[in-house]
Amino acid sequence: MKIFSKRRWPFIALIAIATLLVVAGSAVVLHKTSDTAFCVSCHSMSRPLAEYQGSIHFQNHAGIRAECADCHVPNEPLAWMTTKLGASKDLLGELTGKLDSEEQYNAHKLAMAESVWQKMKASDSATCRSCHSFAAMDMLGQRPEARKAHPVALKSGETCIDCHRGVAHILPDMRASNASGAAQLTALAAAAKTDNRPLYPISTQPFTLASHDGPAAGTLFPAAELLPYRHKNGRTEAQLKGWQQDGSTGAIYAAKGKRIISAIVAPEAAPQIKILATEEDSQTETSWHRVSLDIAVASDALIADRDKLWQQAASLMTANCTGCHGLTAPDHYTANQWTGVIKGMASRTSLDTEQLRLLTRYAQQYASDMKSTAQGEHHEK
Numbered sequence: 001m002k003i004f005s006k007r008r009w010p011f012i013a014l015i016a017i018a019t020l021l022v023v024a025g026s027a028v029v030l031h032k033t034s035d036t037a038f039c040v041s042c043h044s045m046s047r048p049l050a051e052y053q054g055s056i057h058f059q060n061h062a063g064i065r066a067e068c069a070d071c072h073v074p075n076e077p078l079a080w081m082t083t084k085l086g087a088s089k090d091l092l093g094e095l096t097g098k099l100d101s102e103e104q105y106n107a108h109k110l111a112m113a114e115s116v117w118q119k120m121k122a123s124d125s126a127t128c129r130s131c132h133s134f135a136a137m138d139m140l141g142q143r144p145e146a147r148k149a150h151p152v153a154l155k156s157g158e159t160c161i162d163c164h165r166g167v168a169h170i171l172p173d174m175r176a177s178n179a180s181g182a183a184q185l186t187a188l189a190a191a192a193k194t195d196n197r198p199l200y201p202i203s204t205q206p207f208t209l210a211s212h213d214g215p216a217a218g219t220l221f222p223a224a225e226l227l228p229y230r231h232k233n234g235r236t237e238a239q240l241k242g243w244q245q246d247g248s249t250g251a252i253y254a255a256k257g258k259r260i261i262s263a264i265v266a267p268e269a270a271p272q273i274k275i276l277a278t279e280e281d282s283q284t285e286t287s288w289h290r291v292s293l294d295i296a297v298a299s300d301a302l303i304a305d306r307d308k309l310w311q312q313a314a315s316l317m318t319a320n321c322t323g324c325h326g327l328t329a330p331d332h333y334t335a336n337q338w339t340g341v342i343k344g345m346a347s348r349t350s351l352d353t354e355q356l357r358l359l360t361r362y363a364q365q366y367a368s369d370m371k372s373t374a375q376g377e378h379h380e381k
């Protein structure tokens with residue numbers, strides 16, 4: 001038995017040495033495949049490489065460069081190994097030519113970006129925080145926008161990727177992602193309307209005068225508050241309340257002195273608008289009328305929970321704005337200023353007209369001069 005054991009030791013030693021070599025070699029290979037030079041050696045990486053080279057993470061005044069692995073490979077052992085093993089699918093994509101052309105790359109860019117964003121969100125942006133820390137920030141030395149946004153993010157539990165999605169790569173075309181939220185709102189609005197809770201249009205809608213089957217009497221804008229009193233034949237009759245500036249009957253606004261459009265009224269329907277009260281706007285020295293109009297609109301375009309609209313709008317802002325601007329709180333601007341800000345940036349986003357209207361309405365509702373009414377217009381009836 002002892003002779004057998006002595007003969008076995010050389011084999012055990014060989015196995016141990018071989019195992020050590022395999023483990024050590026695997027570790028070297030895994031670490032080498034984290035080098036930026038290796039990451040960008042694939043043909044499909046030429047486009048993200050160009051984006052990265054044009055970013056502040058590649059070249060900046062401090063001369064500090066974040067390599068690919070610094071952002072995409074976590075430091076924790078288990079997460080590190082899982083990420084490395086999961087990267088095998090990228091090699092498969094390279095071998096099959098999945099991203100060979102500009103068109104193929106752009107077609108998959110949104111899905112790839114959302115996958116990275118989800119992982120960073122789940123890890124509380126661990127790779128970002130390996131270099132950036134709230135505790136180490138000199139917030140007084142930051143730009144005014146960042147100085148205001150970071151304490152808000154810290155208090156609300158936001159993570160880096162919530163606001164900084166375009167810091168190393170150009171944002172993908174967000175149209176498909178933007179449209180998914182609209183589809184969810186449409187599904188919610190399809191529910192039957194049977195009570196008299198306040199309702200809100202999910203998108204721009206034509207309306208007629210209540211109890212009239214005639215032509216459209218105007219256009220209702222997203223999130224305008226309606227007080228319904230009858231649901232019949234797929235139509236909802238409701239009262240729209242708002243404000244009109246003295247001498248201007250073509251538009252109904254959500255608040256006095258604010259360019260928050262609730263509805264555009266056709267000239268032939270303007271005589272049906274009822275004036276409930278008149279007040280002076282001390283800031284502009286103009287008269288504003290508190291008004292109401294009875295209208296009818298398609299029931300399947302209305303939703304009872306306006307928070308769902310605000311959630312969709314906030315998602316649009318996160319997906320299309322914060323990647324470049326960081327977290328911009330709606331109360332950073334006044335309600336009237338937001339109109340110009342969003343209009344000026346519209347061409348740089350993937351937002352369509354409806355999405356821009358909803359985003360504008362959301363930003364205006366929570367603007368710096370709208371805090372007293374942000375909880376809902378029906379409280380001031």
